[in-house]
Amino acid sequence: MEVAAKNSLLVCTQLECETTEEMQASIEQAKVEGADLVELCIDSMEFSHISEVDKLIQHPTLPAIVSYRLKSSRKSSDEACKNTCLQVLRRALDLDVEFVEMDYEVASDPLMSEIIYSRSNTKIIVSSYLNGGGKPTTEKLGDVIACMQATGADVMKLEIAVDSITDLAPVFEMLTHCQVPLIALAVGSRGLISQLLGPKFGGFLVYGSLGGKSVPGLPTLVSLKQVYQLEHINPDTKIFGLVSNPVGHSKGPILHNPAFRHTRFNGIYVPMLVDDVKEFFRTYSGTDFAGFSVGIPHKEPAVACCDEVHPLAKSIGAVNTIIRRPIDGKLVGYNTDCESAISAIEDALRERQGINGVASHTSPIAGKIFVLVGAGGAGRALAFGAKSRGARVIIFNRNYERAKALADAVSGEALHFEYLHEFFPEKGMILANASAIGMEPNSDQSPVPKEALKAYELVFDAVYTPRNTRLLREAAEVGATVVSGVEMFIRQALGQFRLFTGGLGINPHFLLV
Numbered sequence: 001m002e003v004a005a006k007n008s009l010l011v012c013t014q015l016e017c018e019t020t021e022e023m024q025a026s027i028e029q030a031k032v033e034g035a036d037l038v039e040l041c042i043d044s045m046e047f048s049h050i051s052e053v054d055k056l057i058q059h060p061t062l063p064a065i066v067s068y069r070l071k072s073s074r075k076s077s078d079e080a081c082k083n084t085c086l087q088v089l090r091r092a093l094d095l096d097v098e099f100v101e102m103d104y105e106v107a108s109d110p111l112m113s114e115i116i117y118s119r120s121n122t123k124i125i126v127s128s129y130l131n132g133g134g135k136p137t138t139e140k141l142g143d144v145i146a147c148m149q150a151t152g153a154d155v156m157k158l159e160i161a162v163d164s165i166t167d168l169a170p171v172f173e174m175l176t177h178c179q180v181p182l183i184a185l186a187v188g189s190r191g192l193i194s195q196l197l198g199p200k201f202g203g204f205l206v207y208g209s210l211g212g213k214s215v216p217g218l219p220t221l222v223s224l225k226q227v228y229q230l231e232h233i234n235p236d237t238k239i240f241g242l243v244s245n246p247v248g249h250s251k252g253p254i255l256h257n258p259a260f261r262h263t264r265f266n267g268i269y270v271p272m273l274v275d276d277v278k279e280f281f282r283t284y285s286g287t288d289f290a291g292f293s294v295g296i297p298h299k300e301p302a303v304a305c306c307d308e309v310h311p312l313a314k315s316i317g318a319v320n321t322i323i324r325r326p327i328d329g330k331l332v333g334y335n336t337d338c339e340s341a342i343s344a345i346e347d348a349l350r351e352r353q354g355i356n357g358v359a360s361h362t363s364p365i366a367g368k369i370f371v372l373v374g375a376g377g378a379g380r381a382l383a384f385g386a387k388s389r390g391a392r393v394i395i396f397n398r399n400y401e402r403a404k405a406l407a408d409a410v411s412g413e414a415l416h417f418e419y420l421h422e423f424f425p426e427k428g429m430i431l432a433n434a435s436a437i438g439m440e441p442n443s444d445q446s447p448v449p450k451e452a453l454k455a456y457e458l459v460f461d462a463v464y465t466p467r468n469t470r471l472l473r474e475a476a477e478v479g480a481t482v483v484s485g486v487e488m489f490i491r492q493a494l495g496q497f498r499l500f501t502g503g504l505g506i507n508p509h510f511l512l513v
Contacts, residue, residue: 244295299377
């Protein structure tokens, strides 16, 4: 069966099934989801005779990698495991399967070495798994690659357990400079960009998970084909992404990537699970990493990572966007949260009050009590925005000292969090939730009880996963106008997109998610 041309990107999925029937069904599903080839992990199967494996290999509906891993095999003894492994791999070579993958230990065995050099059409993938022994370095990876190359491998594969997203920097360097096709697969949630950015740096193929299954470090096949479309990525592609922890909730990739393609901008936007934001920016300091959205909990610490900060962001004390300026490589911080959230609230109030489209120099927020839950990066943006519109800002936060510091900065008032449910000095107030309360997976939570919501004319929730939070549902039930975090997300993303692309605009309706 034909495999894609040498310079084409291959999208693969690993299939671990116990029976041939399950394996065949998974191959069909992989084909539907857009995989170019499948890795048949034979060590996961229970079979009594090699002929069962023959059936899989002889009549595939997709090109295949046949692999047998010694360490994951269920065989009772090391010797039995190795014998079965050699038998399976020899048979795959005899049947001219497209690829055979074997551990470096197997490829180094004299018996297998002879078979490798006498093969006909099958390409050999030699793999090595690195776990422990400290952070990966270019020297360490180079030594491993040199050993694998000496086996006569056509393709080499590195599987690496990473503790931090910064551990991937030497991996990308190896992908760029390796003379033999190389696959890099970083295991764990902090390794996701090894697959999404692999094509930019020269990776031979990328892996995706089947059936929308969540596998740490792997994008789904569907997202690879529909959201990221990695076939458009090349060495000149600029990298953008969300620097946050967590990142799984982000809708950024499904917004920015189609927008890049729509405007013919050569960029990719990826989730970046970052623990130490300072180390991240020190590590990824090249011009390839061109821009970043900044999320929880890094919006305030990231200010110190910037060479320059826009005056509004500086006054807020938080950035949600960082651009690497092309002319000098300096990091410039901005805040698009403030105007996005406040304008969404204002537009909803004007519509409720029947003054939509009527010119007015006075904000509908002016003079109102603006109750803010949360004093982090998003909370700071809302507090400064509300103050600029003439609102009286009241801040509740679990950490009272943070609430007090923010209240002092906006000439507002801080109250202890436990008083929030009984705070209703007047009707017609505005409530803004800028905390993570109600965010998936804790979508059953709300910062304010339903009964207390009757005091509010409008309720805004910065949380947008789920789109319709419990807070918004209950607010609507008691008659308040509700504004979803999606409104803020789309507006701030439009601002980010213009900053990312040097001024390109896009119709907001294109970004509706």
